Amino acid sequence: MQAKRLNPARRFLAIRGMASAMIAFVALIVIYIVFGLREPNVFSSANIQNLLRSMSKYLIIGIGQSYLLITGNIDLSLGSVVGMSAMISATLMTHGTNPLVAALISLVCCLMIGFINGVLVGKAQLPPFIATLGTMFVARGIAYMINGNRNTDAIASGIGKEAGDSFQNVFYYGKTLGVYNTFLVALAVFAVFFFLLSKTRTGRHIYAIGSNMDAAKLSGVSVFATTTKAYMVSAFCSFMVGLILCAQAGMGNMEAGNMYEMYAVAAGVIGGISPLGGTGLLLGTLAGAAVWQTLENGLNMIGAQVGLQRIVIGVIVVFSVLLDVVVRRGTRKRNK
């Protein structure tokens, strides 16, 4: 209520989660400039294009995981569903199925995993960490079994060279208006789920069950329906990233999306999505995914050791959560 009397800038920052998102953007700029000073090619337009394309997958899975984090849950099956999506789509395509049909079948399978997660967590009240740990193994198992425990051949071998090339172009190698399609796909996914989260009743319910489950229940929010919707958003995001990885490699890889569930948590958390539920903006996830990719890209480009990459990212994740905890503690004190 106080926000009404503040000037526009402060009112903007008073939006819950906005401050954390902005911090992530500032961190992004700092990181980018530091790398650029060391390796000028970081600033080249070719590298900016490359960065946007590479961050797309983290942005999309980050959105999926953010939905769950905001409801106070987690989706550990996310990375395995990415692999499942890539393997189902690629296997069908190597058997000559039209890419669109292949993608649709894959989408249905992925959404089923999302639905099962929703039932297990929302209805059966299983702890989300355990329920999705189970579906994580199941989905990865399916990814292995789809093509008989083997990666697929090149997708172009089944649907033909032309269809294979166009599939790869649509999701990875092609550009529209000078921007890689992958990034445009990610932006579209972002726009849809940004709208869903911030402008619809479903979105408000997602925040509601994350910030206070009991209060939400008492106000008539269906925990089952809302949780299931969030898990299905996550499954949809995994499905999209599966298609991107399939297009990138031009084949299905059984290990595709390995560890992505954790990268997704990191992207969300760096962007100020609270792992305790109830707060966070997808704008933050956008910044978080960009921070992550800029680090990976920059450290790789200067030839830094892999171990160092992991350490830097680990430290940043911990600091982001620490920030969230400190901010929450501060708010609580002020409210008293």
Add this chain to the structure above:
Amino acid sequence: MKKTLAILCALCLCLSVFAASAETVKASQPWKIALITMDSIDQHWVKLNEGAQAKATELGVEVTFMSPNTKDDAQQIECVNNAVAGGYNAIMVAANGPDAISSALKEAQAAGVKIVYVDSPANVPAEATFSTDNQAAGKTAGETMIAALTAANITEGSIGIVNVNAATDSTVKREAGFRSAFEGTKFTLLETQYGEGDAAKSQTIAENYITQGVVGIFGCNEGSTTGTGNAIKASGKAIIGVGFDKSDAILGLIQDGYLLATMAQNPDVMGSMGVEACVKALEGENLGGAVTDTGVSVLTK
């Protein structure tokens, strides 16, 4: 908090910058070459990088080791994209999946980057390839195992194979060569198991083979071989273990008698010749996509 975070990021990055600073450039043409192997952990790739770095210093060019942290097609493609975006003149690559990386390499070539294969080629024509003839080397491994089994008066029984995955061309060929050596013998070759090149996973696989009562196990790469050797060591049984690649751990296992032999490649030669080829190609020489076998030697106790 905001400041702390920013300062911390900056600090970490500065540290990394110091850690990564490599060599001074002294030649007239300081070409930038990216070396992208399958991962950056196996000693095989570390040795390859050492060979490449030594040659780079000699020729006055810059080689950056830009490998993914695990054997992952998507990550390796990102590394290729990063090298292209980073303005590298040439890329030396060991393809993890020959199909998967091809589109990315074509994109690199379209951007004017020269490609040279080391260890494992992809499906795109490149300037040159420096690799081990994996099929021949695999056959040598098989023959080595048969000789040892015959010497121990074993003429039948089952043999396990620990491979990396079904997509890595080099190890798939080694397995094919190994299998071909057993044609016409009474030994049964079991279904191949995949350990992702991870020593722990490979050890579990090898232990399962031992439980099944195998007389020999073949490891198709460094991690697979280490896992196999450790499993044989733990079982205490006289199983003939033959492997691939050279590392301190593997040499130790051979010294202690748990592994019979390993097929040692010459990754440093690959690295060194690869850099040379990159420079030649960048200076306009046509190498015609020649494939050079860098050889293999059988290391025993």
